[in-house]
Amino acid sequence: MRPGLYNISNEDGCGMLEDESVDVIMKDGPYFLTKAEEYRVGGDSQKTTAFGEWDIGSSPSIMRLGIQEDYRILKQTGSLIIWSSWQMLPEILAIAEESGFFLKRKLTWCKTKASPMFANMGFVHATEDAIWLTKNKAWTHYYHKGMESSNNYFIHAPVSEPGRFHPCEKPVSLYYDITKRLVKRNAGSVIVEPYAGSAPMYPVAQSLGCEYYGFELNSHYVNLATKRRGISNVL
């Protein structure tokens, strides 16, 4: 399998990767926040629990199989980062631990300039959470010699640059900040982004001298990400 951005499912993509061949999986799949039947709050048509097409995807049982695949493809020293809503993370963590993973840390993205959607409700939703999982309990070999340790919160502005197209883009700078602590620069490490969306891990992989495998089901997103990131190997 050649590195690149693939217009295929996470399940098909990961299925093609060899056992213990991957250093980092940056997983930002559907959050399952959209209710089966969209409903309106207080008659205001803007306030809805339907979060858009990106949020609709595999069920938690398929997610379990996905995490087992993550375990298969990750190297012994590899890292799995899973972003999700705080409501879903406990269930995801339980599935990951059953699959053999160890929880290292919860990571939090603190957003500067988070857009107030319901200003009159008082508390702006300005954080997103992830869990960092590994196949081993050991600590030290995940850090590079000379790299200072960091807090488990990362302060970055949401993406606002021209060209933004995906409803839930993660900033490249946020992913870079996390990933630079998990791989050795220019060591040919392998990065997988199984729900690529706008493919923010592609430039991160390029900066760190890593191989990139991205999987995204929606061909529209694949086309836009290709143009935006200057991706030449679209498969």
Ligand SMILES: C[S@@+](CC[C@H](N)C(=O)[O-])C[C@H]1O[C@@H](n2cnc3c(N)ncnc32)[C@H](O)[C@@H]1O
């Ligand atoms: C939360 S978004 C990812 C956003 C991405 N992190 C970014 O910064 O642009 C989830 C993405 O997963 C895609 N998706 C949903 N189910 C999928 C599947 N089974 N395989 C691959 N992609 C899938 C959706 O089309 C959506 O673009």
